[in-house]
Amino acid sequence: MSQVERGLRILHTSDWHLGKCIGPHRRWDEQEQFIDEIAWLAEDEGIHLVLVAGDVFDTENPPARAEELYFEALSRLAVNGRRVVVIAGNHDQPERLAAAAPLASRQGVHILGRPGDVPPAGPGVLERGPAHMVLQGPGWPCPAVLLALPYPSEARLGELLSDSPEEADRQAAYAERVAAAFRLLSGAIRPEAVNLAVSHLYVRGGHTSDSERHLSLGGAYGVDAGAFPPGLQYTALGHLHRPQGVPGAAMPCRYSGSPLAYSFSEAGQAKGVVVVEAVPGREAGWRVIPLNSGRPLVCWRAAGGYDEVLRWCEAGRDRRAWIDLEVCAPAPLTREQVETLRGLRPGIIDIRVALPEQEAAAAAESPDYTALPLDELFTLFYRHQTGGEPGEELVQLFLELASPGAEEVDRDETC
Structure with a gap:
């Protein structure tokens, strides 16, 4: 078998969300574990090229430790x-x-922050231009053409795509703008190379979860699978946390998904990376390799009430898991009961109480929140999040922090 027939091997990953919390807990150990696992897989699978399809960090101003993990x-x-x-x-x-892109490119790392960025020159960069490059590495069976479209919001594209007040018009203008960007990039496709695309966006028909920030905020919407040009062997996408393919795509086009479950809507999902093998002129082969890193997310529903949860905790049920707990009880749990549960199982993140039918029906009636004073709004929020009642001191502290004269919280340390 010749080198070209052996194929270029690509590892596709995305949505690391370094620095992301679950409840009040940072997940540094779990994130270090999946980085270890991905690095090991890249070596074991003989990977030539790694594609990281966006959302490296969870916030625009990540903690220093998240940046350390990124560079490591x-x-x-x-x-x-x-x-x-x-x-x-x-x-x-x-x-x-992309601040370190000029230095990183000398080490074989190519970082693009905005649509249309020209990657810096570096070892193995045979050609480069706005949002595309041709790469070659030692021992590669063939070069790779990469069309790259980082998250394309109106702000990052630097364009007002439509001044129409109609939502449908704005969505259509956005979809056409993204498709036009890929049509322009398709001129870089080479028949003698493996041709790839990488982007961070929502393709219509994809299955979402609660931990994804909706791309419709700020003027960005979904695109159709037909936006990707013919001639590609594989398209690597980021944004959706559930691993999945794109219905209707003309080539293998996938979301790798996040390496960890980041919300309880992802409980039970298998997490992984995609390993792709491609040769010029043929559709790429791919397979999902599961990741074993991190703690599982589990939803508990205690029909037997508070005492049943105590028994589960004492028995060590789901000992390693992060837990979303719903307790069936005639009344909200007391503060002491909530503290007891959290003391027994620090992994319990959310506690909710499912009240009897008549109370649940009353609770389901939506009050006019705009008419409620701030302390009552906070009390309702606290009940929903914890299932208990906030103490007077906590309510007073909240009111002090929420007052106009309160000092700004350091965003680098919030979750």
Whole structure:
């Protein structure tokens, strides 16, 4: 079998969300674990090229430790001639993500923050232009053409795509703008290379989860699978956390999904990366490799009330898991009961009480929240999140923090 027939091997991952919390808990250990696992897989699978399809960080101003993990991951992946390409997602601040691009490119790491960015020159960059490059590495069976479209909001595109007040018109203008960007990039496609695209956006028909920030905020919407040009062997997408293919795409086109479950709507989902093998002129083969890192997310519903939850905790049920708890009870749990549960199982994140039918029906009636004073709004929120009642001191502290003269909270340390 010739080198070209053996195929270029690509690892596709996305949505790391470094620095993301679950409840009040940072997940550093779990994120270190999946970086270890991805680095090991890249070596074990003989990967030539790693594609990171956006949302490296969870916030535009990530904690220093998240940035340390990011740089450590890049240094471990870009070894032995392996190249790494990273694009910004909607959670990433484009300039911050790509600040090290001129230095990183010398190590075989290519970072693009905004649509239309020209990647810096570096080893193995045979050609480069706005949002595309041709890469070659030592021992590669063939070059790779990469069309890259980092998260394309109106703001990052630098364009007002439509001044129509109609939502349908704005969505149509956005979809056409993204399709036009890919049509323009398609001129870089080479028949003698493996041709790839990487982007961070929502393709209509994809299955979402609660932990994804909706791309419709700020003027960005969904696109159709037909936006991707013919001639590609594989399209690597980021944004949706559930691993899935894109219905109707003309080539293998996939969301790798997040490496960890980041909301309880993702409980039970298998997480992984996609390993692709491609040769010029043929449809790529791909397979999902499961990741075993991190703690599972589990939903408990205690029909037997508070005492049943106590028994589960004492028995060590789902000992390693993060837990979303719903307790069937005649009244909200007391503060002491909530503290007891959290003391027994620090992994319990949310506690809700399911009241009897008549109370649940009354609770389901939507009050006019705009007419409620701030302390009552906070009390309702606290009940919903914890199932208990806030103490007077906590309510007073909230009111002090929420007052106009309160000092601004350091966003770097909030979840």
